[in-house]
Amino acid sequence: MLEAGKKNPEVVALCADLVGSLKMDAFIKEFPERFFQIGIAEANMIGIAAGLTIGGKVPFTGTFANFSTGRVYDQIRQSVAYSDKNVKICASHAGLTLGEDGATHQILEDIGLMKMLPGMTVINTCDYNQTKAATIAIAEHHGPVYLRFGRPVIPVFTDPDQKFEIGKAWMVNEGTDVTIIATGHMVWKAIEAGEKLAELGIDAEIINIHTIKPLDEKAVLKSVKKTGCVVTCEEHNKYGGLGESVARLLSTELPTPQEFVAVNDSFGESGTPDQLMTKYGLDSINIVEAAQKVIKRANK
Amino acid sequence: MKHKINELEDIAAQVRRDIVRMVHACQSGHPGGSLGCADFMTALYFEIMNHSTDFKMDGKGEDLFFLSNGHISPVFYSVLARSGYFDVSELATFRKLNSRLQGHPTTHEGLPGIRIASGSLGQGMSVAIGAAQAKKLNKDHSTVYVLLGDGELQEGQNWEAIMYAPHNKVDNLIASVDYNGQQIDGPTEKVLSLENLQAKFEAFGWHVINSDGNDMDAIVKALHYAKSLTGKGKPVLNLMSTQMGYGVDFMMGSHKWHGVAPNDEQLAAALAQLSSTLKDY
Numbered sequence: 036m037l038e039a040g041k042k043n044p045e046v047v048a049l050c051a052d053l054v055g056s057l058k059m060d061a062f063i064k065e066f067p068e069r070f071f072q073i074g075i076a077e078a079n080m081i082g083i084a085a086g087l088t089i090g091g092k093v094p095f096t097g098t099f100a101n102f103s104t105g106r107v108y109d110q111i112r113q114s115v116a117y118s119d120k121n122v123k124i125c126a127s128h129a130g131l132t133l134g135e136d137g138a139t140h141q142i143l144e145d146i147g148l149m150k151m152l153p154g155m156t157v158i159n160t161c162d163y164n165q166t167k168a169a170t171i172a173i174a175e176h177h178g179p180v181y182l183r184f185g186r187p188v189i190p191v192f193t194d195p196d197q198k199f200e201i202g203k204a205w206m207v208n209e210g211t212d213v214t215i216i217a218t219g220h221m222v223w224k225a226i227e228a229g230e231k232l233a234e235l236g237i238d239a240e241i242i243n244i245h246t247i248k249p250l251d252e253k254a255v256l257k258s259v260k261k262t263g264c265v266v267t268c269e270e271h272n273k274y275g276g277l278g279e280s281v282a283r284l285l286s287t288e289l290p291t292p293q294e295f296v297a298v299n300d301s302f303g304e305s306g307t308p309d310q311l312m313t314k315y316g317l318d319s320i321n322i323v324e325a326a327q328k329v330i331k332r333a334n335k
Numbered sequence: 336m337k338h339k340i341n342e343l344e345d346i347a348a349q350v351r352r353d354i355v356r357m358v359h360a361c362q363s364g365h366p367g368g369s370l371g372c373a374d375f376m377t378a379l380y381f382e383i384m385n386h387s388t389d390f391k392m393d394g395k396g397e398d399l400f401f402l403s404n405g406h407i408s409p410v411f412y413s414v415l416a417r418s419g420y421f422d423v424s425e426l427a428t429f430r431k432l433n434s435r436l437q438g439h440p441t442t443h444e445g446l447p448g449i450r451i452a453s454g455s456l457g458q459g460m461s462v463a464i465g466a467a468q469a470k471k472l473n474k475d476h477s478t479v480y481v482l483l484g485d486g487e488l489q490e491g492q493n494w495e496a497i498m499y500a501p502h503n504k505v506d507n508l509i510a511s512v513d514y515n516g517q518q519i520d521g522p523t524e525k526v527l528s529l530e531n532l533q534a535k536f537e538a539f540g541w542h543v544i545n546s547d548g549n550d551m552d553a554i555v556k557a558l559h560y561a562k563s564l565t566g567k568g569k570p571v572l573n574l575m576s577t578q579m580g581y582g583v584d585f586m587m588g589s590h591k592w593h594g595v596a597p598n599d600e601q602l603a604a605a606l607a608q609l610s611s612t613l614k615d616y
Contacts, residue, residue: 047472068472071503076495079461083499086401086465089450090473091393094465109455110492114462118442118452 036062036095038167039174040069043093046174049084050097051077057097057127077102081110081122088120093174096122100129100183101142108148115179116152123173124149125182129159130220130270131303131311132186141303147275149181150248156201157248159183159269159277161222163191165245168199176201185220185270186308192223202246204254210240212335213326214258214265218244218277221268221296221317228322239326247277252284259285264292264333266325270317273297292332294325337382340552345612346417347377347551351582352609353413353426353616359602361430364438367592368484369410371515371577375482375548376414383558385477388419390447398477399466401451403459404484404513405439406594411448412436416616420448423616457490459483460510464500467508478565481510486518489527494539500570501540509561510541511573513548517590533574541572548575583608 040046040062048062049071063070071087073080077098084094096103103126104111115122126145133140150157156178160166166184173180193205207222208229217225222243229239240258244251259265265285267278278295285291298315312318338346350373358364380386384398402411409429416423421435428434435446439454451462463481470477487493500508512532520526529535536543542564546557557573564571579593580586583605586597597605 071468073499074495076492076499078458078492079464079495079499082458082461082492082496083465083468085451086462086467087469089393089399089462089466090395090469090475092469092472110458110461113452113455114458120451 036170037065039171040066042171043174045091046093046095047071047087048095048097049073049080051075051080051102053098056099057125059097077107078110081107082114084122085114085118085120088122094122095125097125097127099133099140100126100145101140104145104148104181105142112152116155119154120179121177123180123182125170127184128186129183130185131315131317132220132308134308134311135305137305138302143270143272143298143303144275145183146247146269146271146277150275150280154179155248156180156246157183158201158246159219160245161219161243162189162193164193164195164197165199168197169245172199172201183219189220190223192226202249202251204251205243205245206254207241207243208239210238210262212238212262213240213330214262215239215241215268215322215326216244216255216265216277216281217241217268218247220270224317224319225268225322227319228326231319231323232326237326237330244277247280250280250284252288255281255284256289259289259291263335264329266294266296266322266329268296268322271297272300274300292329294329296321296325340555343377343381343555344551346381347373348582348609349611349613350377350410350413350417352606352611353417354409355583355597355602355605356615357409357412357426357429358596360427362596363430364409364596365406365594366409366596367517367579367586367590367594368404368407368513368515370583370586371579371581372407372410372482372513372548373582374551375511375554375575375577376410378551378554378558379480380414380418382555383562384480388447390420392450394450395473395475396477399450399479401459401463401466401479401481402440402453403481404456404487405453408436408438408440411440415448417613421446426616456484456487457492460493460496463508463510464496464505467505468503470507476507478562479508481508483510483512485512485514485516485529485532486523486526488512488529488532497536497539497541504568505570506566506568508570509558509565509573510570511575513577514574515577515579517579517593519590519593521590536572536574540569542567542569543572543574546573546575548577549581
């Protein structure tokens with residue numbers, strides 16, 4: 036935020052009583068007049084953000100993913116998306132990673148909600164560096180964006196100086212036997228799975244789709260053409276997420292066996308994030324098993 | 336004064352003709368609230384606001400208006416057209432396929448004068464606050480206006496916004512409530528009582544004034560007074576009494592004409608009560 040704010044004086048930030056969780060402190064210290072503390076009133080926050088764009092501002096709203104989407108869906112739909120407003124909706128603690136707080140604070144439906152809105156760009160980043168690069172990139176992009184990211188305590192493995200291109204897949208690892216398409220926290224799990232698969236003699240191609248909409252169709256088709264089977268991985272309901280976007284593409288362009296590593300139409304619950312990832316089938320072992328299964332289905 | 340009161344009244348009469356003709360032509364839309372707010376909207380666009388019909392979305396250096404109760408789009412479209420944002424002939428396309436004049440206002444079709452979509456109620460006050468705060472950041476000393484329905488105040492988001500604006504000294508904002516006491520299912524007092532709105536807004540920290548929204552002289556004076564109260568640390572609320580359907584006797588004072596179009600006979604009866612002052616579109 037601080038860097039985006041330094042680059043563009045029109046960037047402003049809004050928060051609904053979660054400044055610490057959203058790591059907005061540095062921005063607020065540097066640009067106090069460009070920060071708006073809204074209080075616990077997310078609907079008002081989205082409306083104010085839409086209004087700020089009319090005066091040429093580039094507002095970033097910040098709260099947890101559930102309160103950034105489901106709680107304010109109609110405000111985003113009418114005042115932001117339908118009104119073509121340049122608002123950046125930044126949502127932390129997406130998926131299961133609010134752990135102990137339980138299902139009221141976890142959301143597994145937000146990608147679906149946001150990608151169904153015409154004109155909305157939907158991004159799900161995988162670590163601190165990618166989130167930082169994406170934050171700077173979306174400030175320069177004109178149009179509404181939903182940026183979904185996770186908790187801070189996960190491995191940081193992407194390049195600190197990466198250039199983030201909206202809508203462009205990142206090839207993590209080239210391979211020939213199976214395509215693993217992962218987003219968000221599941222990218223790290225996919226890398227772990229790739230190592231296990233290599234031990235089993237399976238050469239997995241791992242692609243990070245950080246921009247779920249617009250989807251990098253070229254990258255998906257190119258890889259799947261080569262491997263003939265695909266596993267999609269996301270910390271989201273299997274309904275409405277990245278997996279469905281990939282399936283829609285493949286069913287029309289290149290019908291291909293696909294397995295979904297995603298939450299099976301369920302709410303979350305309390306537990307540590309790691310325990311939840313295991314219970315809801317989002318571990319690297321689940322990706323390994325899905326890869327083996329899909330390879331079999333593809334008769335390879 | 337840019338106009339004499341009787342000139343403004345003449346414009347409002349034409350706006351009322353436009354409203355009933357638009358709603359009649361497509362046999363849908365909301366004549367009641369539109370007629371009730373014709374005087375206010377005429378006063379705002381022809382007398383009070385400093386605005387340019389050479390439309391720019393950012394409206395820098397101009398006063399801005401937001402319509403939160405988007406269903407009274409006929410009055411909004413008529414006033415925009417009559418003040419020169421687009422040709423009055425386009426009013427004939429209201430609610431028809433491929434029109435820029437959608438049932439509820441939208442930016443999506445690029446109609447000059449519209450800065451936000453509204454229709455789903457309760458969102459306009461927040462947007463107006465954002466636009467007002469952007470003006471402050473831009474050191475732009477113009478004023479932001481917003482109109483809300485009274486029934487619309489049943490939406491909770493309004494109260495988030497009503498709490499926020501005084502706390503943040505959004506004092507370049509004049510909100511008006513179309514206080515006609517009617518909503519789709521009947522009188523607001525029966526559906527969900529608003530109780531003492533003045534006391535409620537004052538308790539939240541607003542400067543509240545009362546006005547008669549169907550008396551041109553009174554509404555012009557009230558809006559000038561409201562403007563004199565800006566820049567003093569508080570947002571301003573204009574609690575504006577109106578009659579739904581004002582200007583057409585058989586539509587007045589009843590919720591029944593909230594969202595019903597007149598038939599041919601009723602149209603003729605309505606037009607007979609409203610003189611064409613600026614020529615029909």
